[in-house]
Amino acid sequence: MDSQRWVVKLVVVAAAVALLLLPTAPPGGARREPDVKNNGQTFVFNYTLAKAVVEYASAVYMTDLTALYTWTCSRCNDLIRGFEMTCIIVDVQNCLQAFVGVDHNTNAIIVSIRGTQENSVQNWIKDILWKQVDFDYPNMPNAKVHIGFYSSYNNTLLRPVITNAVHKARKLHGNMGIIVTGHSMGGAIASFCALDLAIRFGSNSVHLMSFGQPRVGNAAFASYFAKYVPNTIRMTHECDIVPHLPPYFFFLPQLTYRHFPREVWEHEVDGTTIFQVCDGSGEDPNCCRSVSVLSWSASDHLTYMGVEIAADDWSTCRIVLGQSVEKLQMSLASNIVTSGHSVDVVIANDSLQVG
Numbered sequence: 001m002d003s004q005r006w007v008v009k010l011v012v013v014a015a016a017v018a019l020l021l022l023p024t025a026p027p028g029g030a031r032r033e034p035d036v037k038n039n040g041q042t043f044v045f046n047y048t049l050a051k052a053v054v055e056y057a058s059a060v061y062m063t064d065l066t067a068l069y070t071w072t073c074s075r076c077n078d079l080i081r082g083f084e085m086t087c088i089i090v091d092v093q094n095c096l097q098a099f100v101g102v103d104h105n106t107n108a109i110i111v112s113i114r115g116t117q118e119n120s121v122q123n124w125i126k127d128i129l130w131k132q133v134d135f136d137y138p139n140m141p142n143a144k145v146h147i148g149f150y151s152s153y154n155n156t157l158l159r160p161v162i163t164n165a166v167h168k169a170r171k172l173h174g175n176m177g178i179i180v181t182g183h184s185m186g187g188a189i190a191s192f193c194a195l196d197l198a199i200r201f202g203s204n205s206v207h208l209m210s211f212g213q214p215r216v217g218n219a220a221f222a223s224y225f226a227k228y229v230p231n232t233i234r235m236t237h238e239c240d241i242v243p244h245l246p247p248y249f250f251f252l253p254q255l256t257y258r259h260f261p262r263e264v265w266e267h268e269v270d271g272t273t274i275f276q277v278c279d280g281s282g283e284d285p286n287c288c289r290s291v292s293v294l295s296w297s298a299s300d301h302l303t304y305m306g307v308e309i310a311a312d313d314w315s316t317c318r319i320v321l322g323q324s325v326e327k328l329q330m331s332l333a334s335n336i337v338t339s340g341h342s343v344d345v346v347i348a349n350d351s352l353q354v355g
């Protein structure tokens, strides 16, 4: 189909332009009073809660595992200072990192997941540009998803270890709510995690709040997702390119990726930051989809709600994580790390590569 090819080409050109602009873009994040625009939607966006959750999504990118373990990392501050870590998961081969713990302020179990971006967002964006839905999601007829994102959750330690950690925390603290978060590919993995936990622990118990996540499945998957995980907020920021990927082709309903609701679009209007609650379709044309393809930006991907949200070290992820694992193991062995409570540390150092 010619029109399809044309759109794909346009998308690629726009992505290339966005990548070229990356190094020259100014740092985002001027703090201004939030302004929530509901546009007649009854859905409530809780700014205070979102601000805490974005800090968790940012903290999971920290490579110093010892500082994460002791919750003394530079991003382990502000609204999330009182967090009680219960489990840290690291998969060195696949460059995955996640933690589970209890936030006593919001009275919720937090699951925060970092996705692999190896050493550059650019390469990763190039990879997902071409990806078509290619995998039948189990027990959901007609639902198709991106196999790389799905297997990063299903076929690694993440699934069993997160499930077990959540189960343990709920046994200890009562049936607390669960907030699952992640940024970028971490947001994609967090979606599969939230769906899995919702099926296991009940839809009312699970909230998903992702930041700048790509699309993960087709329309059938999006509608199952909306049913199982109704408490979902998918934050997008200004011209962030990643929520536009892999592309959505409204004229190819069977083949295309499609977002699930509910998007909340952070963007600036006349110098004021607005948090716009979008419609229930998942693909509200008046939210981030209103941004022209030529304006898509990679730098808007790296800041959400004024919080820097990306890897703190862009060297080869496996090497950095490997070194950090060794340092943590040494600290644990020599009791340098003292802590009033126990943290389960689960490290995969020989897993198969997924994706």
Ligand SMILES: *[C@@H]1O[C@H](CO)[C@@H](O)[C@H](O)[C@H]1NC(C)=O
Residues within 6 Å of the ligand: 046, 047, 048, 049, 105, 106
């Ligand atoms: C928003 O979230 C904060 C932090 O969890 C909570 O204290 C507050 O009650 C919530 N506000 C509303 C209106 O639900």
Ligand SMILES: *[C@@H]1O[C@H](CO)[C@@H](O)[C@H](O)[C@H]1NC(C)=O
Residues within 6 Å of the ligand: 151, 154, 155
């Ligand atoms: C998902 O994980 C389960 C349990 O480990 C496994 O049996 C199944 O084959 C996995 N699914 C896929 C598509 O890899």
Ligand SMILES: *[C@@H]1O[C@H](CO)[C@@H](O)[C@H](O)[C@H]1NC(C)=O
Residues within 6 Å of the ligand: 322, 323, 325, 326, 349
């Ligand atoms: C990971 O495995 C490699 C090869 O088996 C080994 O050399 C390295 O020390 C291991 N790293 C950690 C942190 O255990």
